[in-house]
Amino acid sequence: MARIFNFCAGPAALPEAVLQKAQAELLDWRGKGLSVMEMSHRSAEMVSIAEQAEADLRELLAIPNNYKVLFLQGGASSQFSAIPLNLLGDKTTADYINTGQWSKKAIAEAKRYCDVNLVGTAEDTNFSTIPAVDGWSVNSEAAYFHYTANETIGGVEFHDIPAVGDVPLVSDMSSTILSRPVDVSKFGLIYAGAQKNIGPAGLTIVIVRDDLLGLARDVTPTMLNYQVQADNGSMYNTPPTYAWYLAGLVFEWIKEQGGLSAMAEINQRKAAKLYSFIDASAFYANPVEEVSRSWMNIPFTLANSELDKQFLKEADESGLLNLKGHRSVGGMRASIYNAVGEDAVDALIDFMQDFEKRNG
Numbered sequence: 001m002a003r004i005f006n007f008c009a010g011p012a013a014l015p016e017a018v019l020q021k022a023q024a025e026l027l028d029w030r031g032k033g034l035s036v037m038e039m040s041h042r043s044a045e046m047v048s049i050a051e052q053a054e055a056d057l058r059e060l061l062a063i064p065n066n067y068k069v070l071f072l073q074g075g076a077s078s079q080f081s082a083i084p085l086n087l088l089g090d091k092t093t094a095d096y097i098n099t100g101q102w103s104k105k106a107i108a109e110a111k112r113y114c115d116v117n118l119v120g121t122a123e124d125t126n127f128s129t130i131p132a133v134d135g136w137s138v139n140s141e142a143a144y145f146h147y148t149a150n151e152t153i154g155g156v157e158f159h160d161i162p163a164v165g166d167v168p169l170v171s172d173m174s175s176t177i178l179s180r181p182v183d184v185s186k187f188g189l190i191y192a193g194a195q196k197n198i199g200p201a202g203l204t205i206v207i208v209r210d211d212l213l214g215l216a217r218d219v220t221p222t223m224l225n226y227q228v229q230a231d232n233g234s235m236y237n238t239p240p241t242y243a244w245y246l247a248g249l250v251f252e253w254i255k256e257q258g259g260l261s262a263m264a265e266i267n268q269r270k271a272a273k274l275y276s277f278i279d280a281s282a283f284y285a286n287p288v289e290e291v292s293r294s295w296m297n298i299p300f301t302l303a304n305s306e307l308d309k310q311f312l313k314e315a316d317e318s319g320l321l322n323l324k325g326h327r328s329v330g331g332m333r334a335s336i337y338n339a340v341g342e343d344a345v346d347a348l349i350d351f352m353q354d355f356e357k358r359n360g
């Protein structure tokens with residue numbers, strides 16, 4: 001069996017050890033004679049799997065006790081509407097900052113429910129920057145402040161938590177959660193689709209502070225109501241049990257790697273290697289301002305875009321998959337999440353070096 005290096009932005013690579021464990025337990029979970037996929041979500045076994053996953057995630061992120069952790073469906077995209085529906089309360093406006101494609105989608109959805117105060121936008125730099133803090137127009141009357149911690153498509157990342165006073169801070173961390181430690185107590189709500197850095201698609205995690213529960217508008221669909229989901233342990237209906245189990249295996253794997261500080265060290269080193277190679281080359285380029293470069297998603301272009309197809313074809317043949325940039329921006333993109341090892345980054349750099357030698 002040959003496993004390739006997978007640089008997919010999502011659904012993304014999973015740790016091989018996790019897949020092996022899932023394989024070993026596929027038919028018979030711990031001597032119970034059935035697969036996790038076949039268990040009632042209310043069985044003692046599944047409840048123990050669910051609780052262990054939550055406990056491990058709480059440990060990894062040091063989530064304070066006054067936060068609920070919800071294991072939901074619908075992807076991060078469903079949260080674009082769940083957030084205004086649940087958090088606006090009697091307020092009519094929310095702050096959003098536009099740093100790329102995912103912020104734009106969150107903003108478009110929020111506009112269906114409230115006035116969006118656009119705190120800042122990086123549209124003028126083609127989303128290669130984060131708007132400077134001194135230009136932000138933060139509204140103290142806003143119900144919350146929303147930002148996309150890491151723009152998966154543009155490769156732009158906030159490396160500091162924005163200071164927004166008393167307004168609850170809400171963050172889409174889909175493509176950066178678990179890449180490093182984060183001070184959860186600074187946030188009102190954190191959400192993430194699982195298929196980047198947590199597990200398989202089909203699961204969405206919401207970490208929400210207790211005081212933000214119970215504010216949902218009457219029209220909020222029951223399934224999107226945080227209070228209902230919290231009251232029911234995320235089992236108001238059948239949750240994505242197998243994805244939840246796999247996420248639990250990933251949390252366990254991260255703990256075995258030494259937790260989030262260890263992940264951060266590896267991730268920073270991986271990203272620094274690739275960026276410094278790109279910067280030293282006249283053949284490759286990354287458009288993002290240095291201080292806002294993502295650790296997880298690294299877009300790059302070739303000096304001659306006519307070579308893009310050949311680059312991707314030869315990369316494929318060399319076992320380096322899914323390097324095509326998002327259809328909205330073109331070029332290439334290497335997504336180097338937790339499960340993409342330093343060996344993958346080394347192999348990519350070797351290939352890029354060789355390709356440049358032959359075509360530069």
Ligand SMILES: *Cc1c(COP(=O)(O)O)cnc(C)c1O
Nearest residue numbers: 075076077102150152174175193
């Ligand atoms: C992938 C992604 C989304 C969309 O996630 P879905 O689970 O497909 O809805 C939203 N925001 C960010 C930052 C993403 O990377």
